[in-house]
Amino acid sequence: MKAIETKADYQKYVDEKTPNSPIWGNLFKAFIVGGAICLMGQFIMDYLTTGVGLDKDTASSVTSITLVFIGIFLTAINVYNRIGKFAGAGSIVPITGFANSIASPAIEFKSEGLVLGVGAKLFQVAGPVLVYGISTSIAVGLIYYLLK
Amino acid sequence: MDIMKYVWCFVIGGAICVVGQILIDKTKLTSARILVLFVTVGVILTGLGLYQPLVDLAGSGATVPLTGFGYSLGKGVMKEVDEVGLLGVFTGGIKATAGGVAAAILFGFLAALIAKPKMKKQ
Numbered sequence: 001m002k003a004i005e006t007k008a009d010y011q012k013y014v015d016e017k018t019p020n021s022p023i024w025g026n027l028f029k030a031f032i033v034g035g036a037i038c039l040m041g042q043f044i045m046d047y048l049t050t051g052v053g054l055d056k057d058t059a060s061s062v063t064s065i066t067l068v069f070i071g072i073f074l075t076a077i078n079v080y081n082r083i084g085k086f087a088g089a090g091s092i093v094p095i096t097g098f099a100n101s102i103a104s105p106a107i108e109f110k111s112e113g114l115v116l117g118v119g120a121k122l123f124q125v126a127g128p129v130l131v132y133g134i135s136t137s138i139a140v141g142l143i144y145y146l147l148k
Numbered sequence: 149m150d151i152m153k154y155v156w157c158f159v160i161g162g163a164i165c166v167v168g169q170i171l172i173d174k175t176k177l178t179s180a181r182i183l184v185l186f187v188t189v190g191v192i193l194t195g196l197g198l199y200q201p202l203v204d205l206a207g208s209g210a211t212v213p214l215t216g217f218g219y220s221l222g223k224g225v226m227k228e229v230d231e232v233g234l235l236g237v238f239t240g241g242i243k244a245t246a247g248g249v250a251a252a253i254l255f256g257f258l259a260a261l262i263a264k265p266k267m268k269k270q
Contacts, residue, residue, distance in 0.1 A: 023173050026168050034165025034213070037159035041208035042157045060211065060220075064176045064248035067212065072255040076263040080264055089168030093186060093213045094161070095248065101183060102252050106260035118260040122253060125180045129214070130249070133187040133221050137241030140195035141225035148229070 026088050033090030035084065041067055041094075064095060071099030076107065101125035153207060160206035164213040183214050190218020195226070220244045 004010050010125050044066050048059035074080035080100045084091045105121040112121075123130075163232065171177050177185070193199040199219050202210040210216055224244020228236030242249070 006222050023170075026173055027169050030164035030165045030169035034168075035162030035209070038161025038206075038209040038212040039154060039158050041161075041212040042154060045208050048169060061247035063208070063211075064220075065251040068248055069255050070250045072259050076259040078263075078266055081266075089172055089179075089182065090162075090165045092172075092182060093165045093168040095212055095214060095217060097179070098183060098214055098217065099252055099256070101179065102256040103259040103263075106256050107263045108265050110260050110265060118165070118257065122260070124167050125183060126249075126252065128184050129217075132184045133191060133218055134241050135190050136191040136218070137221035137225045138237055140191055140222050141229050141240055142238035144195065144226050145229045145234055 021051075029086060030088050030090035033087035034088075034093060037067075037091070037096055039096040067095050068099040071096030072103040075100045075103040080104075098126070098129065101129075156206045157209035159209065161201060161209035161212060164210070164215060186214040187218040187221070190215030190220040192218075194219045194222030217248070219247065220248075 003015055041063055045059055045063045048054045048062055049056060052059075054062065071080060074083070074096075080091065080096070081104070084097075084100070091100070102122055102125065105124040106118045109117045109121040111117060158227060164186075168182050171180075171182055171185075190199060193215070199210065199215070199222070203216075208216075211219060221241040221244065225237065225240035228240025228243060230236070232239070241266075
């Protein structure tokens with residue numbers, strides 16, 4: 001085998017050595033679990049609008065809060081991580097995955113204290129998500145205001 | 149009851165997650181980057197008016213994935229601009245997503261206080 005000299009060589013070497021992940025299987029699992037979580041959200045939403053009689057925006061907020069609660073609860077009892085091992089992006093992309101990304105590092109780093117452990121690590125992933133999400137929304141809002 | 153609503157919800161929601169899985173498998177993006185990307189794309193698509201049709205079709209299939217969080221931010225900011233003008237640019241996004249964000253902070257905080265960190269298995 002020829003010597004590894006450039007970054008490209010190294011990348012090629014790594015690609016050869018890493019086992020090909022069974023991508024179709026991963027996609028299927030992500031599809032099923034992701035779809036199922038969305039369906040759960042839809043059932044909650046339907047119950048809140050037709051069962052409880054909330055308006056659509058309120059029901060949507062309550063659905064988010066409920067899913068966030070479920071995601072964090074399952075994280076706290078160490079179940080969500082197991083779902084994640086099976087489902088990959090199917091459990092990362094839904095809002096329950098966002099909730100998991102908030103609780104998981106905060107639980108993991110609680111030994112570093114209440115402020116820089118729990119307090120800071122809650123935002124390890126949520127921080128960037130909020131920074132880019134909110135900044136983009138401000139840009140969209142500004143453009144919308146100017147074009148109106 | 150319209151069964152197709154649930155079919156679309158499942159299919160679109162699943163498909164958005166599949167996009168995330170393809171990114172993980174093909175580009176080695178970390179989950180944090182995926183979440184940032186999905187939120188940002190959700191806001192932009194909403195601003196362009198392209199995400200609303202997906203929400204109309206798939207309901208929670210489009211709002212539960214993190215692109216839907218972006219949708220709430222984008223929709224909220226435009227609604228608020230309509231109602232209060234320039235100030236809405238700053239207040240609309242957070243207002244629309246306040247419930248979910250506040251809940252995530254509170255529940256996450258409580259979970260961290262109560263739950264024990266899992267031991268790393270050797």
